[in-house]
Amino acid sequence: MKKRILIFIFLVITVGGIAFTAFTAYRVSTITDLAIKHSAQTIRDVYLYSKDKKEAINIIKSMPNIEDVEVIDKTKVKKIHNHTKNIICIPLNSDKELRIIFKSIAEFENEKYQVILETVIINILFILFSNLLLNWLITPYLNIFEEFRESFEKATKGDFSKKITTTLKNEVKNVVDSYNQFISQIDKNFELIEENLKILVPNAPISENRIVDIDKNMQILGDINRFKKIIEEDSTTAEIYNRIINILEEKFRVENFKIYEILNEKNKIKVIYQKGKNCCDISMPRMCRAYKTSHEVDSKKFPHICQEHFCENYEYICIPFSTGGTFTGVVSINFTKEEWENNYKNNMAYIESYLQETAPIIEAKYTLNLMKENSLTDQLTGLYNRRYLEEILDKISASAIRENSLLGILMLDVDYFKKVNDTYGHDAGDKVLVELARTMVNSVRESDFVVRFGGEEFIIILQNVKDEKGILKVAEKIRESFANTKININGKTLTKTVSIGVAVFPIDTDKIWEAIKCADLALYEAKETGRNKVVRFRTELMDKANYEGDK
Known part of the structure; x- marks a missing residue:
């Protein structure tokens, strides 16, 4: 740019000087021709206004550069061409x-x-001097402009190292110093931003343009922050997983991946x-x-690092995301070398x-679910408790x-359970x-509910049963x-029995808690009549209970 400006100034001065010289030469040539014509006109005027024409002729002949002068009759003398260099003919009247005859017009030309x-x-010297002077005066400013241009070009790519x-x-000098301070401060601010971004996105790709990198990272972090706020409001971990799947498939175009969930x-x-493509089958967390390592597993850095991976021509990265609590998630991504370069690398x-932003939120959801589950389940048996x-x-x-x-309601109680505690201890x-x-869970469907009601008493709720026979059949199977x-127990073999009371909702009653009472009365009848049996509720059991209560 500096060279172009100097060349432009040189051309402007040179062209101006040439134009001025040409104009001056033209004017000098015109003035010379006019001087000769005016000289001839003066001689004519001297002759015309002189009373003594002969004396006038002698005076004219004595003038410098005049060789001869005469008055001629145009009608008698052949006309002499007046464009010769030495002769000029000026008419006096119509006849003469x-x-x-000038001695030499060439002197005028010279x-x-x-x-x-x-x-x-003079103009050549002016052009040279002007260019040298302007070059001396302007070059320092042009150098500054050139350095500013270079600095701005680097700054647009995030390089603020160029000082003026x-x-x-x-x-x-004050402007230059202020700019250098300004650019240095920007460089420090960018370094601080990059350090913070490295904490948030440790392995972010780096290009030649810091501004583009920071802009991209800030946009991604903004997206992650919005994503985090959304999943914080989700009710279940299933909703969060669906959002992760959506991000992997739509935002990052991941083609081959698997998400594992491990409950520690x-x-x-x-x-x-x-x-x-499925490239590993893992059945156990170990x-x-x-x-196991809580670290990323990357086959590009360490080929064949995972012995469970079995796909040829596929690289893999397994990313654990966890806060070290009750939950660990693992995303396993498989890709070809071409896919890595075109997509996954960046x-x-x-x-x-x-x-990593998702992990603590899933962890929190799991913790809440676990707390709720613990409050609704029996810690010894793993069954639901009375609160549930x-x-x-x-x-x-x-x-x-x-x-x-119909709902089948089974109330169970272990026969002579107190003897076990008294004889063998509470562990037994x-x-x-x-x-x-374990026996109850194995004897019912997943849709049924097995509940520890308290102590050695249990309740089973059988859903969507067809008839009473099916309910009694399940009760007998459990017994x-x-x-x-x-x-x-301590090297000894022990066998125990249970008594079971059965009620059917809404046949026995259309109030569910009364149905629980009916099953309890049937259980009481089973214990009273010999134990180790299944007793179906009958109306007279309610009357019997009321009678014994009155006594």
Whole structure:
């Protein structure tokens, strides 16, 4: 740019000088020709206004550069061409003209060319001097402008290292110093922003343009923040997983991936979602290297690092996301080298950031669910507790009435349970209860509810049963299975039995808690009549209870 400006100034001055020289030469040439004509006109006037014409002729002949002058008759003398260099003919009247013979018009021409030459030389010297002077005066400013341009070009790419130098003083020096301070401060601010971004997005890709990188990272972090606010309001972990799946598929165009969920306390692994090529099958948490090490597993850095991966021509990255609590999530992504270069190379860091921001929220949801589950389940048997029954019983009964279906209600109690505690201790009693819980769960459907009602009493709610026979059949199956169960207690084999009372809602009563009471009365009857049996509720049992209550 500096060279172009200097060339432009040189051309302007040069063209101006040439134009001025040409104009001057033209004017000098014109003036010379006019001087000769005016000289001839003066001679004519001297002749015309002189009384003594002969004396006038002698005076004219004595003038410098005049060789001869005479008056001729145009009618008698052949006309001499007046464009010769030495003769000029000026008419005096219609018949006569004054013919002037100059000694040499060339002298006038020589003087003209001398003036033109001097003018050209002066203008050449002016052009050279002007250019040198302007170059000396303007170059420092042009150097500053050039450095500003370079600095701005670098600044647009996030490089603020280019400082301006100048030998000029006063206001220009102040402007340069202020700019250098400004650019240095911007550079420090950008470094601070980059340090903070590295904390939030540790492995973010770096390009040649810091501004583009920061802008992209800030946009991604904004998206992540909005994503985080949305999933914080989600009710279930299933909703959060669906949002993660949507981000991976639509935002980052991930084609082959699998999401695992590992519940640390239960030591169980579950596949939440799978898309595309399956490159590993993990059935136990200990088989997952990402879970065991809590570090990212990257086959690009360490080929064949995971022994469970079995796909050829596919690289993989397994990303654990967890806060070290009850939950660990793992996203396993498989890709070809071409897919890595075209997509994942620039997006993997952002995928990791999304997952890390998601982890504490899923952890919180799991913790809340666990707390609720603990408050609604029996810690010894893993069955639902009485509080859970109180929460769901009205809903279940309303659904049964709405669907015109039956609910089977089984009330169970371990026979002579106190003897077990007294004889073998409470640990033995706990084993008996756990075995009974296992027997009940194995004897009913997943849609049925098994509840520890209190102590050694249990309630089973059988949903959508067809008739009473089916209910009694399940009760009898539980009684027989448990009676045949061998319980090992301190090297000794123990067998126990249960008594079961059965009621049917809404046949026995259309009030669900009264149906629970009916089952309890049937259980009492089973115990009173020999134990280890199933008793169906009858109306007279209610009358018997009322009679004994009156006594």
